[in-house]
Amino acid sequence: MQPAAILEAALYVSDLEEAERFYGEVLGLEHISKVDGRHVFFRCGNAVLLLFNPDATEVPPGPDARLPVPPHGARGDGHLCFSASAEDIEMWKTRLQTHNIKIEADFEWPKGGRSIYFRDPFGNSLEFAEPRIWGLD
């Protein structure tokens, strides 16, 4: 028995409007929903990327909350990696640079496959990588 897939991954951000702009317009992710002051969610393939304001999500739900979603919230620079083909990585590099986003690292892994790294506006470390760096298709 083992989990089949990651359905949701989360990052924490300090400005949801800026997160909406960056992840929606620069990265082009499909917007799912937003709750002012709390979160903005995007679809990414068969999963969902959750961007949370930790000031809001670390507050436990009240006794009469509609849905008792447990509190969470982190601070510091998180990490997330998107899957991309070798061709896509090259296109993403150009696109990010067009938006004046610095490519912080760009290298081939010893066993094959390329990664490029950049930051979201909040310092989270984002990456595009070929799935073969993990032996995945």
Added chain:
Amino acid sequence: MQPAAILEAALYVSDLEEAERFYGEVLGLEHISKVDGRHVFFRCGNAVLLLFNPDATEVPPGPDARLPVPPHGARGDGHLCFSASAEDIEMWKTRLQTHNIKIEADFEWPKGGRSIYFRDPFGNSLEFAEPRIWGLD
């Protein structure tokens, strides 16, 4: 142009041996690799779950580092959700309780689909949910 999929999601932990036990033995994820003091990685479907010690990963790579992986690191309670069918969620609930892991929340979403929530040993909020809560298969 938009990212095709999430290839890596990260959580931060304070004890890698305990993380290895919990994610490997309790959740049954497939172990990929470990670097003592820095990380332990698990495969989950077509993605990878990265468990990092932020004390190690927030240190920038030296000028002669083999691979210039950018620093990152967060503290606080992160969040991750695994995909599961309705049947699997029921089995996971039993399995977690067998391991004396508290089910912190268990509910149906208004538009359909069930989620259960629990914590890893470090306080990260973990969830099993049906993909249909997001309109996904």
